[in-house]
Amino acid sequence: MSIFTNPASGAKEDAIKYINALLNLLEGQDPLNVLQTMPAFVAEVVHGLSDAQLRRPEAPGKWSLVQVVQHLADSELVWAYRLRMILAQDRPEITGYDQDLWADRLNYQAADVNEALAQFKLLRQANLRLLSSLDDAELARVGIHRERGEESLAHQLQLYAGHDLAHRRQLSRIRAG
Numbered sequence: 001m002s003i004f005t006n007p008a009s010g011a012k013e014d015a016i017k018y019i020n021a022l023l024n025l026l027e028g029q030d031p032l033n034v035l036q037t038m039p040a041f042v043a044e045v046v047h048g049l050s051d052a053q054l055r056r057p058e059a060p061g062k063w064s065l066v067q068v069v070q071h072l073a074d075s076e077l078v079w080a081y082r083l084r085m086i087l088a089q090d091r092p093e094i095t096g097y098d099q100d101l102w103a104d105r106l107n108y109q110a111a112d113v114n115e116a117l118a119q120f121k122l123l124r125q126a127n128l129r130l131l132s133s134l135d136d137a138e139l140a141r142v143g144i145h146r147e148r149g150e151e152s153l154a155h156q157l158q159l160y161a162g163h164d165l166a167h168r169r170q171l172s173r174i175r176a177g
Helices: 012-026 031-046 051-055 065-088 099-105 113-132 153-176
Strands: 142-145 149-152
Touching (some): 012 153, 031 065, 051 065, 065 099, 065 113, 142 153
């Protein structure tokens, strides 16, 4: 079971390792199916837990369940923006973000898990509606990621599905802990 490090360090090698790890998790699964099933999975994981259980980190320096859920909501917001930029503009620059800084500075630990889950579900639904309408030419459109270079929407779709799978594992570990 892999544990990923944050590739926001800017090191190209770290970004490549991260990409490969996410794509390996996908193992030929349909990325849209992975994305469609994630909100229900997250809801099931957090259902019925106490506030203390939701806020208990996996380990010192690691995230809690509520932090992961808020991260998923904010990641979906970032993905929504990137997706629409690539569809609407020619070869737009896609900026990265440091997920750990977001978690710290946006105080994910204090988030309300139900609000975070509602944000995630709503944003995911909007993104899936858009993604399901795209044809092959639209999926081939590219953005230029600052850390990873040129990426098509089809490639980003696979990365986001792998991202979901990585967080499924993380959520399961934290819940079992």
